[in-house]
Amino acid sequence: MNLKNLLQENRSAIVNQWFETVVGTYKEETRGPLRRQGAPFTNPVGFNTQQGLEGLFDGLLKGMLPSDTSRFLDGIVRIRAVQDFAPSEALRFILQLKTVVRNKLGEKAQEPALAGELVFFESSVDDLALFAFDLYMQCRETIYDIKAKEARSMTFRLLQKAKLTTENQE
């Protein structure tokens, strides 16, 4: 059996374990509510995380580029970029997929026949992590941009009043 089939067979167990890894980054009292299923609007962090991880895992299995699964990654990273995590903590979960996969595959992960595929899979996870870093930075930059825009919007009328603005001449 090749790696892809093995991962497909273990999809649910791997994604669940991966989800638990992310849930584990939150405080104990918060984990229960995050696990609540079927609540896309009242448990949006748990829901977006679950959906995102499933989408990312499927994308990796299909050999999709990180840019093709960016909406799934965005669903998670955009949340973690504003939560109380250091950047490394916010994105660690992506690299942890490698550990989750190896744990789930157990001894099979050591089989030489799978070595090549496993290296390829793990390097795809690394690529995803690098892509996530770009996304994370975009999120943080958006925050700073929003702050600057708010300040500008608050002072625009004052500048206009003081005749310190210029209009584009057509």
Added chain:
Amino acid sequence: MAKLPKPEELSKIDLTPPKTDWMDTPVVFKEGMFCHGSKPKSLEIVGFPNPREWRPADADWKLPENWKEILLEGIADRLKKYRSFRLFMDICVRCGACADKCHFFIGTGDPKNMPVLRAELIRSVYRKEFTTAGKIFGRMAGARELTVDVLKEWWYYFYQCTECRRCSVFCPYGIDQAEITMIGRELLNLLGLNIEWIAGPVSNCYMKGNHLGLEPHTIVGNLEYMLDDIETVTGKRIKPTFNRKGAEILFVTPSGDLFADPGTYTAMGYMMLFEELGLDYTWSTYASEGGNFGFFTSNEMAKRLNSKIYAEAKRLGVKWILGGECGHMWRVLSQYMDTWNGPADFLEVPKSPITGTVFENAKSMKMVHVAEFTADLIKNNKLKLDPKRNDHLKVTWHDSCNVARGMGMLEEPRYVLKNVVNNFVEMPEDTIREKTFCCGSGTGLNASEDMDLRMKGGFPRANAVKFVADHYGVNMLANVCAIDRATLKALMEYWVPSVGVCGLHELVANALIMKGEKERTTDLRGEPLPGIEAKEEKA
């Protein structure tokens, strides 16, 4: 040589944070999560205690020596004064029904933002100082000493609650966390522990009549700019009046609508509607603020700031008061003003001069919300509307916490909206009406330095907007709250950039066919109306 762990061992390292009891988990002040501390001048102007330079992230908060005594006396006073407070301190059984209902808990994942735990921050001290069980059994009875660290925890978390009351909808005992936060903030204010984003507007409001500190000529000047824009769009020059004695109606709105987009478009909408009706109304440059940031400091301060509204209505000799689109303003006016500064027996029961409708619901306080007023106009066919002018918009409705959950105004704005737009989509049921999710920036938390907090707190709301944007192509989030208009814009920019934010009366004014207006080619924002570009190309 130290033993090197093997890869299998390394993979078993537990990365989850260690579990500590909440009482043993000290508060860590994180940048982006809190606002700047109040400036001494802002406190001095209104006579708030302990004015001094201080920074929340500093170890020394420059508290008065007897701070503990002041605070405990403050709690004792309020326990005597407010039965609700005593009840809320005693009756919680910690069932956890509220735990995951708070937008700040959902967004931050911080257990201390569970409403039950936020209340425990005060309750634990209450038990220690005011209950026999707490005095004897201490921590076993959920009691703890009041220390500087506890005080800091209060400050951090009572400024992470927007008093939206969503948790109280789910509490089987009806405990109102908003009231606990209000008391928490009152107590903190006894020691000068406010935030400048609240303290500044409060002192401005006290001195100048509005949060932004706009002086009369600036108010008039800002409205003039809007009148220019209205003329460009409609060809009509409107001439509103200011401080006019003998007007039938005094119009009061949040000053935010006079200052920044998109609130300004809403203000333009009011003026166009009133012009079309020929309404006998006046603006006031004295009662120039409907909002009340005093409400986020203490009951007494809120009362002081509110007093100008009835006073101005009396001075001008109007018959009744019309209120603009605002959330907390409406809660303050509708639920508190009459008790604080009434009876307004010099005013008449509000009666629409256009439809003759008597607003019995405002019999005592003598003030009507503009959404009620406009809904009545539409119901009585008094407006000529062309909703097609809003066809470039797919609109969803954000129920602002104070007007919707707090005051039950659920249908009026929807009725207006459905008459002025053709494309209206509701957000999912768990996120609207009395279960609406807060914008995450209310109660004076709409500063810029706490942007991370705002983005987290507003996430559940944004998540529901994203759903209707993705599935139904919604591109506009409408509401009747000045703080919403100012803050949802930022929230959308981060979470759902394809969605804009507007007030209800911006949409009303877009659709409103005014007598003698020129053919409109743009909406109030100067954007081409649907079909106009095609028409121009043809020509």
